[in-house]
Amino acid sequence: MKFIKTTLLGGLFILLPLMLLWIGLKEIGGLLVEMATPIADLFPKRVFDNLTAPGVIALFLIIGTSFILGLAARFTWLSSVGHSIEHSVLNRVPMYRMLKIISSSLIGSESGTVIPALISNHSGGGDPCYVVEMHKDGRATVLLPWSPASFAGSIKVVQQSDLELLSCSLDELSRSLSQFGVGVEECMLQEPEEKTPSKPATQKS
Numbered sequence: 001m002k003f004i005k006t007t008l009l010g011g012l013f014i015l016l017p018l019m020l021l022w023i024g025l026k027e028i029g030g031l032l033v034e035m036a037t038p039i040a041d042l043f044p045k046r047v048f049d050n051l052t053a054p055g056v057i058a059l060f061l062i063i064g065t066s067f068i069l070g071l072a073a074r075f076t077w078l079s080s081v082g083h084s085i086e087h088s089v090l091n092r093v094p095m096y097r098m099l100k101i102i103s104s105s106l107i108g109s110e111s112g113t114v115i116p117a118l119i120s121n122h123s124g125g126g127d128p129c130y131v132v133e134m135h136k137d138g139r140a141t142v143l144l145p146w147s148p149a150s151f152a153g154s155i156k157v158v159q160q161s162d163l164e165l166l167s168c169s170l171d172e173l174s175r176s177l178s179q180f181g182v183g184v185e186e187c188m189l190q191e192p193e194e195k196t197p198s199k200p201a202t203q204k205s
Helices: 002-040 054-073 076-088 096-106 170-178 184-189
Strands: 115-120 126-134 139-145 153-159 163-165
Touching: 002 054, 054 076, 115 139, 115 170, 126 163, 126 170, 170 184
Parallel strands: none
Antiparallel strands: 115 126, 115 163, 126 139, 139 153
């Protein structure tokens, strides 16, 4: 019975992560298909009928379209048109600016950077947070994330002097928080870099 019990538990420890991985991949594939559907609708009908791997095709459609739009953004007049549309239309869409800030931070863009940090409790500890905006009066707006939902949480205004900026990337800290804090130590042990977030992370138009 002991042999059967230990063997069964050992198999479950292998099977359960594989099942969760498979479910996650299926969910991601379905999400990619939903995201790529408006792009696929621009093509003639029946081009994407009877696909054996719609998730893979959707991924290539998204990557290809992103590359083409990136090339178009290099043209000054197209970039100006895009900024005008963003200013007059997209900035009025709920959560658009937030998603833009987070995505810019994840890819390392300087525009709209969210900085990982700790809110110090002056006893050697602190609360992990994301610095969203620096204020001119010496305070800062931060997001206190919940775990494992690393991009959901509560908003708090704190003094900048109470913040300890971390050298890890937003992606590294968010992955650690999504794993119930596993990996936060590595974020804190990285060599500090000079960060001067003197301007607000979200510029008001």
